[in-house]
Amino acid sequence: xxxxxxxxxxxxxxxxxxxxxxxLKRIRTEHAIDCVIANGENAAGGVGFDxxxxxxxxxxxxxxxxxxxxxxxxxxxxxxxxxxxxxCIRPANYPEGTPGAGSxxxxxxxxxxxxxxxxxxxxxxxxxxxxxxxxxxxLLAGPLKECDVIICDLHAEATxxxxxxxxxxxxxxxxxxxxxxHVQTGDERILPGGTAYITDLGMCGPLDSVIGMDAxxxxxxxxxxMPSSYKPGRGDACLNGIIVEIEPGTPSKAVxxxxxxxxxxx
Numbered sequence: 001x002x003x004x005x006x007x008x009x010x011x012x013x014x015x016x017x018x019x020x021x022x023x024l025k026r027i028r029t030e031h032a033i034d035c036v037i038a039n040g041e042n043a044a045g046g047v048g049f050d051x052x053x054x055x056x057x058x059x060x061x062x063x064x065x066x067x068x069x070x071x072x073x074x075x076x077x078x079x080x081x082x083x084x085x086x087x088c089i090r091p092a093n094y095p096e097g098t099p100g101a102g103s104x105x106x107x108x109x110x111x112x113x114x115x116x117x118x119x120x121x122x123x124x125x126x127x128x129x130x131x132x133x134x135x136x137x138x139l140l141a142g143p144l145k146e147c148d149v150i151i152c153d154l155h156a157e158a159t160x161x162x163x164x165x166x167x168x169x170x171x172x173x174x175x176x177x178x179x180x181x182h183v184q185t186g187d188e189r190i191l192p193g194g195t196a197y198i199t200d201l202g203m204c205g206p207l208d209s210v211i212g213m214d215a216x217x218x219x220x221x222x223x224x225x226m227p228s229s230y231k232p233g234r235g236d237a238c239l240n241g242i243i244v245e246i247e248p249g250t251p252s253k254a255v256x257x258x259x260x261x262x263x264x265x266x
Contacts, residue, residue: 016043069155089130094130
């Protein structure tokens with residue numbers, strides 16, 4: 001029995017949510033998907049994640065939502081992550097006592113235990129966070145120890161940190177993908193130990209934009225060096241991610257990985 005998972009890159013604003021709302025059911029059916037994971041840290045207005053977005057995205061069939069450096073950008077983040085700790089997770093390497101959870105176990109209809117962990121890189125991001133490599137060790141030895149399939153979202157800026165994590169966890173997790181840069185990389189592969197890997201999934205967000213944000217605002221910031229508030233781009237969207245076929249076992253192995261990249265009218 002094989003198990004198929006689709007993992008979507010950072011959902012950016014209304015356009016990203018609309019594209020998934022329109023196409024997710026088709027994608028699930030067309031590719032015989034068993035589990036859907038998406039990074040939602042930009043889902044609410046382009047920056048952050050809130051209860052309304054959580055209800056919408058879980059309601060259309062996303063099983064687990066991961067987050068990143070904008071986890072705390074909305075007022076209800078603490079309450080939301082406490083209440084929905086089984087389905088909406090934040091980076092695990094925040095200090096002990098931080099609201100919410102950094103990993104979860106999702107039970108498939110066939111009884112497979114699918115462990116999902118969310119980590120955040122420190123290079124060019126938040127150096128005060130705990131080590132994501134050591135935190136991964138803790139999760140694998142603890143709450144995810146008995147899982148049939150293990151999937152990791154490393155939300156990080158530096159390509160080197162993501163590649164290093166792929167090598168560090170090869171053979172110990174089933175799928176490891178990077179998020180945060182909003183640009184899909186072309187290095188999807190099965191690592192020597194059987195882990196499906198890609199440096200960045202890309203994004204689900206507006207095509208007419210600069211990594212999801214309004215192009216005019218972004219250009220103004222670059223040209224004038226003056227601060228101005230970002231806002232999401234508008235119009236049609238892209239859906240970026242990966243589809244991974246998995247042979248569950250101890251340990252489980254990825255059989256195949258392929259990029260998903262579609263342009264969607266919304």
